Amino acid sequence: MRLIRTAAAPPRRAVAAGSAAALAAALAAGCSTDASLADDVVGVGVIQEATGTYANYAKQFNGGFKAGLDLAGGGTGVIAGRKVKVTYLDSGGNAAKAISQAKDLIGKGYKFIVGPVDSGVAQQLAPLAWQNKVVFIPDGSTDESTGANRYTFRASMQTWQQIATTAEYLGLAGKRVVLLGQDSAFGQTYGASLKTYLAKKGLPPAAAEVAVPMGAQDFTPFAVKVKNARPDVLFVAFAGTAKARMFRALDEQGVLDKAAATAELPLAAEYTAFGDSAGKILYYARHFAGAVDTPEDRALSAGARKHGAPNEQISSNGFTTAQMIQRAVTEGGGRDADKMVKALEGWRFQGPKGPFEIRSADHAMLQPMLVARLVKDGASWKPKLVKALDPADTAPPPAPMAVK
Numbered sequence: 001m002r003l004i005r006t007a008a009a010p011p012r013r014a015v016a017a018g019s020a021a022a023l024a025a026a027l028a029a030g031c032s033t034d035a036s037l038a039d040d041v042v043g044v045g046v047i048q049e050a051t052g053t054y055a056n057y058a059k060q061f062n063g064g065f066k067a068g069l070d071l072a073g074g075g076t077g078v079i080a081g082r083k084v085k086v087t088y089l090d091s092g093g094n095a096a097k098a099i100s101q102a103k104d105l106i107g108k109g110y111k112f113i114v115g116p117v118d119s120g121v122a123q124q125l126a127p128l129a130w131q132n133k134v135v136f137i138p139d140g141s142t143d144e145s146t147g148a149n150r151y152t153f154r155a156s157m158q159t160w161q162q163i164a165t166t167a168e169y170l171g172l173a174g175k176r177v178v179l180l181g182q183d184s185a186f187g188q189t190y191g192a193s194l195k196t197y198l199a200k201k202g203l204p205p206a207a208a209e210v211a212v213p214m215g216a217q218d219f220t221p222f223a224v225k226v227k228n229a230r231p232d233v234l235f236v237a238f239a240g241t242a243k244a245r246m247f248r249a250l251d252e253q254g255v256l257d258k259a260a261a262t263a264e265l266p267l268a269a270e271y272t273a274f275g276d277s278a279g280k281i282l283y284y285a286r287h288f289a290g291a292v293d294t295p296e297d298r299a300l301s302a303g304a305r306k307h308g309a310p311n312e313q314i315s316s317n318g319f320t321t322a323q324m325i326q327r328a329v330t331e332g333g334g335r336d337a338d339k340m341v342k343a344l345e346g347w348r349f350q351g352p353k354g355p356f357e358i359r360s361a362d363h364a365m366l367q368p369m370l371v372a373r374l375v376k377d378g379a380s381w382k383p384k385l386v387k388a389l390d391p392a393d394t395a396p397p398p399a400p401m402a403v404k
């Protein structure tokens with residue numbers, strides 16, 4: 001029988017009042033403490049947003065994760081003599097529900113909680129991992145997960161690395177930088193990271209920032225504002241279907257013919273929605289199939305096909321998560337979280353894109369980052385690698401560990 005610790009959450013660099021309330025409510029709720037896992041079984045709880053905004057990301061993650069586990073255990077489901085039991089749960093993006101699910105799994109002896117892409121969910125699960133000494137590996141890109149606590153790692157790159165990818169490739173010195181972003185948590189976080197990046201590099205702040213309200217239907221006025229701001233380099237922080245419509249409006253205003261516009265590589269199903277603007281954008285990417293030919297990339301592609309899953313950006317995160325679990329179980333035993341943390345910290349390994357490293361100081365995931373273009377492929381488009389940047393080129397500044 002395992003006690004689920006529900007003490008006050010550890011200090012955080014930033015936790016919204018509403019999120020803190022959700023955390024307190026969830027920590028006060030009861031959960032199962034049945035120790036249902038045998039000592040020779042390693043429990044992995046995959047808590048993600050399988051329905052809603054991030055449903056496609058969950059499919060990508062799961063395909064990559066299963067491919068990674070297949071490689072780690074040779075298709076047996078066993079790592080270092082221990083059977084790996086994986087339980088998949090859908091939080092729907094609800095932080096309180098995710099905490100309740102995690103508490104139930106921890107009570108049953110699960111030592112790994114992985115998978116959430118929603119930053120709000122990840123920020124609430126990190127304190128729970130610290131309180132109960134379980135390894136937590138979220139899938140989202142928020143900078144806040146780096147240095148959260150000694151039991152929280154990350155499989156994904158983070159916002160700093162996204163910005164640094166095309167910034168380092170283009171070079172920003174002497175160029176007029178403009179930010180165009182959704183007025184959302186994502187857009188605001190991206191904007192804050194861009195501001196920090198520019199300051200750390202000794203560059204002037206963005207010459208202009210254009211915020212687009214969520215739910216906006218007419219993007220022309222915002223494209224005109226960007227045009228009037230005269231950018232040399234335009235950073236675009238958009239998510240969802242609005243992203244393609246925003247770029248089409250920018251193209252109609254001639255912005256993409258004069259400025260170097262950069263954004264995250266969209267999902268393959270979204271390519272055609274961009275129209276001609278698709279080929280005028282410089283993309284940063286964490287992964288796309290075949291970008292870098294490595295044994296791990298080939299294993300990821302084969303595994304995704306086997307499991308009928310898409311192989312896109314988040315697939316790499318799932319695969320990397322499985323690699324981390326293999327390392328923790330093989331070198332740390334799979335039961336003692338402190339031993340597994342030590343096994344993961346400072347680990348250097350080969351991922352789908354090449355060399356990865358878990359930085360000991362704050363658990364940042366240093367990795368190659370990709371610069372890409374979309375090129376015509378019949379009636380649609382396909383990604384083409386422009387350059388793979390070395391991990392050191394986009395490494396974020398070390399973050400002090402909030403809780404050790």
